Amino acid sequence: MAETLRRAPLSRDRILRAAVALADGAGIESLSMRNLAHDLGVVPMALYKHVANKDELLDGMIDVVVGEIDPPVPDAGWKHAVRSRILSARQALRRHPWAPLAIESRNMATPAVLAYLDSMVGTLRAGGFSADLAHHVMHAMGSRILGFSQELFDASRRAGRSGTADPDPPTALPPEVAARFPHLAEISGAASHDDASVVGQGCDDQFEFEFALDLLLDGIERLQQQDWTSSRRPR
Amino acid sequence: MAETLRRAPLSRDRILRAAVALADGAGIESLSMRNLAHDLGVVPMALYKHVANKDELLDGMIDVVVGEIDPPVPDAGWKHAVRSRILSARQALRRHPWAPLAIESRNMATPAVLAYLDSMVGTLRAGGFSADLAHHVMHAMGSRILGFSQELFDASRRAGRSGTADPDPPTALPPEVAARFPHLAEISGAASHDDASVVGQGCDDQFEFEFALDLLLDGIERLQQQDWTSSRRPR
DNA sequence: AATGTAGGTGTACGCCGTACACCCGTCAAG
């Protein structure tokens, strides 16, 4: 009875926060209903009184992350508003390295994600974009809108436990690999800002993200200024 | 004994092709060692004499897909060479809808993928790109280089069995959703080429892909022509 | 005091990946 009082009663919210903490700390592959229940001091089936199944749990976790994205900055041009909101989304995602893969593997958007996208479209429309161009822009941005670039192989996705004692040295390329892929070897040391590798080992991820983001935003700005429509494409 | 002769002996290659066929036909979530062994008329553990484990099986499957990408077109400008190779990669990926998720969920590149990336960098370098710029360009392109745009929610990823009797009508947006997300509702019907939706239901995916690809390529071309380096960024 | 109900429990089922011991056909060496 003292026990019952000691631990707070289960609730959907408490479950979601525990799940996010578990995934943050031990990697998404350690997130099982059994592990999660254990962390909450409860039997696995107890969770099902609050979430329908594991997929719905994942959806809820995604909504927690999306909820951490800052609201849009008011009274700014569309370009600055979009840029800063996306960078805020990126920061949220970086606190939860499991989130990109979780989002990509779900096959329907949650209401919170839809609300975020809706507000992003709203910013574009308010900035003078035609619905047509806004549509294509949303597609072109893809999941970068949510703050993650789709690197082919993302070091940060390696699940490993966070925090202490995981230096994971840059490693560069092992010599025999460098020999087989000379162009990769060449550019792996090329980035002027840092010792880096295209497979994502030592790069300044933030720089690369902003590089790509600005490349897109500048191109989009140019299209918008020339009243682009899909019927007459450039080139 | 007649049986033993009838069915070809197992081999890594035969396993990989059966695995690809199974994932193509029944979805990646149906690809278990047990199902795969069943399709091959063999006991599950037999597979382990040819592949180390399921992860290595997935790597092999990815290599099969990458092997379907056309070689680079010779004697073309970098822009055309890159563009057409990426579109070829896209066609290969579209034959295997499970591949994008499989690629994203692996955390190290296979040699075949590295070879593909290496050759792509080679094309850029031959086109006059500095190693520095080539590096950033590879990052900016991200997995689009392999032919898939990272849509937030990709209808084609819905696993379902291919081929017959799966019309999956566009559905537009359900009215109550449209009411809550007015901007999404607006742009969902906006694309002039087709009745479409930002959640990927009725869009012309090919158009959207090329839109984003050309947006990037045009921006990249502009950077290259002005001898961009990371030390002096535009804007 | 009776009763409905929300929420935690225990057991069980069918999947999964795969470790490990086994066994059998082929083929080279004696």
Added chain:
DNA sequence: CTTGACGGGTGTACGGCGTACACCTACATT
């Protein structure tokens, strides 16, 4: 011709997973 090694298919078994289903219990309502 025997023998022994070995490549490759088999059978059993283990621990983990998601979750269906019956249960039990404490509390709120009447």
